Amino acid sequence: MFPWDTLADVTALARSHPDGIVDLSVGTPVDPVAPLIRDALAAASGAPGYPTTAGTPALRASAAAALLRRYGVTGLADDAVLPVIGTKELIAWLPTLLGLGPDDVVAVPELAYPTYEVGAQLAGAQVVRADSLTQLGPQSPELVFLNSPSNPTGKVLGVEHLRKVVGWARERGALIASDECYLGLGWDAQPISVLHPSVSDGDHTGLLAVHSLSKTSSLAGYRAGFVAGDPAVVAELLAVRKHAGMMVPTPVQAAMVAALDDDAHEGEQRERYARRRAALMPALQSAGLTVDDSEAGLYLWATRGEPCRDTVAWLAERGILVAPGEFYGPRGSQHVRVALTATDERIDAAVARLRG
Numbered sequence: 001m002f003p004w005d006t007l008a009d010v011t012a013l014a015r016s017h018p019d020g021i022v023d024l025s026v027g028t029p030v031d032p033v034a035p036l037i038r039d040a041l042a043a044a045s046g047a048p049g050y051p052t053t054a055g056t057p058a059l060r061a062s063a064a065a066a067l068l069r070r071y072g073v074t075g076l077a078d079d080a081v082l083p084v085i086g087t088k089e090l091i092a093w094l095p096t097l098l099g100l101g102p103d104d105v106v107a108v109p110e111l112a113y114p115t116y117e118v119g120a121q122l123a124g125a126q127v128v129r130a131d132s133l134t135q136l137g138p139q140s141p142e143l144v145f146l147n148s149p150s151n152p153t154g155k156v157l158g159v160e161h162l163r164k165v166v167g168w169a170r171e172r173g174a175l176i177a178s179d180e181c182y183l184g185l186g187w188d189a190q191p192i193s194v195l196h197p198s199v200s201d202g203d204h205t206g207l208l209a210v211h212s213l214s215k216t217s218s219l220a221g222y223r224a225g226f227v228a229g230d231p232a233v234v235a236e237l238l239a240v241r242k243h244a245g246m247m248v249p250t251p252v253q254a255a256m257v258a259a260l261d262d263d264a265h266e267g268e269q270r271e272r273y274a275r276r277r278a279a280l281m282p283a284l285q286s287a288g289l290t291v292d293d294s295e296a297g298l299y300l301w302a303t304r305g306e307p308c309r310d311t312v313a314w315l316a317e318r319g320i321l322v323a324p325g326e327f328y329g330p331r332g333s334q335h336v337r338v339a340l341t342a343t344d345e346r347i348d349a350a351v352a353r354l355r356g
Contacts, residue, residue, distance in 0.1 A: 003114065003327045010316040017319025022350040025321045027151075027298055027339035029218040031272060034265035037217060037258045044254035051250040053242045055083040055226070059253045062260040063226050067211070070263065071183060073195045073228075075202050080231040082238055083248040083256065086223035087181055087212040091115045091145075094177060095123035097240045100142055102126070107141040111153055111329045113179065116145045129329060133168050140172045147179040149191050149296035152328045152337040156189040156296050162199045170206055175233065181212040181225075184266065185273060188295040195229055204229045215298055216266045217259040224248070224256045273298060276340045276347045283354040284338065292335070300338040301325070311336045318353045 007025065014021040054060070060078040067073035084090040092115050095106055106120035110129045120127045120143075130136050146165065148157035169176050178194035185191075192199060195209045208229040214220035227234065241247075248256075259265070281291055281300055289302040289311075304311045308324040315322055315336070322339075325332025342350070 007312070007321070007324075010312050011321055013313070014316040014319050014321040017353075019319060019349060019353075022320045022342060022346045022353075024339045024342055024350065025323045025337075027337075027341045029214060029220050029341055030343050031218045031269060033218050033222075034259070034262070036262055036265070037219070037255050040258035041222075041251045041255040044251040047250040049250075051247045051253060053247050054079075054238055055081065055248065056250075056253050056257070058257050059083055059226075059260075062257045063211070063228060066260040067193070067195070067209075067228060070266075071193045071196065073193050073209075074197055076195065076204070076228055077231060080204065080234050081226055081228045082234050082241070083253060084210075084225045084227055085246060085248055086214065086220075087179070087210050087225035087227075088115055089223070089246070090210060090225065090227055091177070091179065092119045092122065093246075094237075095119050095125050095143060097237055097244075098123075098143065098175070100125045104143070105139055105141040107136060107139075107144045109145065109147055109150065109329075110331050111150065111325075112145070113147060113151045114327060116147075116179075133165065141174050144169055144174050144176050145179065146176060146194065149182040149185065150293070151179075151182065151297060152299050152323070152325065152332065152335075153292070153301040154294035154297040154299055156186065156191045159192055159198050162192065162194055166194065166199060166207065173206075175206055175208065175230075177208045177210060179210045181210065181215060182297040183211070184216050184270060185298060186296040187274065187277060191296050204231070206230055206233075208233060213256060213259050216269060218269060219255070219259060222252050222255060224252055224259070226256075272344075273340050276342070276344065279347055279351050280338065280340065283351040287354040298340050300340070301335055302338055303335045305334060308333055308336050320350050320353060 060081040063081045064076045100123045102124045104125045106125050108116040110131045117127050183191050213224040291302050294300045323337040325335030
């Protein structure tokens, strides 16, 4: 069963609140798409031919320029960038696209976005959960997923930690796939890309960074993301994706260029999330919850020191729907994930209920 389907009862309970549900569970963007992005989509809507799997030259250049401008990633050639049909698609199929199978090991964080494990299972590969290299012991994974800022915890991996993992992976010939979908949402800590020269020493060999426009530009409905890094691996992915028909539609590619070229709308969206976080975090704390980690990203990782499903039910009685921490791994059994993705009006409603 799809994990979210298990929330049917508590969803109904939250919906029964007299003032309606405040849905802080899935984390789907709710804010309007910037007009310049919509205009770019519309202007390209007359394209009758097949889109390019590799992405237009303009898109690849815009992605590389945005990574340099926003995150200090240097030395990224345009052919080291590849658009994907939303990053969930790329993450789910990456082990398969790389040709991994039953003899291969995929390492994922102990608390992780479930699709890392799903992708390994689709390829028939083995999965190991580990947050430190010592936990892996003698195992030598072919693929290592990193996620900073973390979904669900909001934890940020520092430069020294990332450098250590990169060095370890290169010694073993392992590929690192760093999920950086929340990289622009640092609050109490400043996240850094695995491609940044302070981590990679300017060498992107064996490194992939996965980026999404779903959160930074509210483009979840467009399915707009890209992967960047090791040119040889990107070329391999491109070759397989051409055969599989994994193409981002031409109008979406044009919209991505507009989004990547404009930092103003991204800054405005970041400020919206900052305001919501500033309202919601102290309200949760005043209601007796402890917020752990949560130093960056789009979620608050909270606990009442009880089984997570009990906390989900307690919040649902107040019309607030959140995600059980167990969705993300056994270590999440006493936490819930609270998303910042609701309108200001709904966030205010949740704050009032928590303080009431």
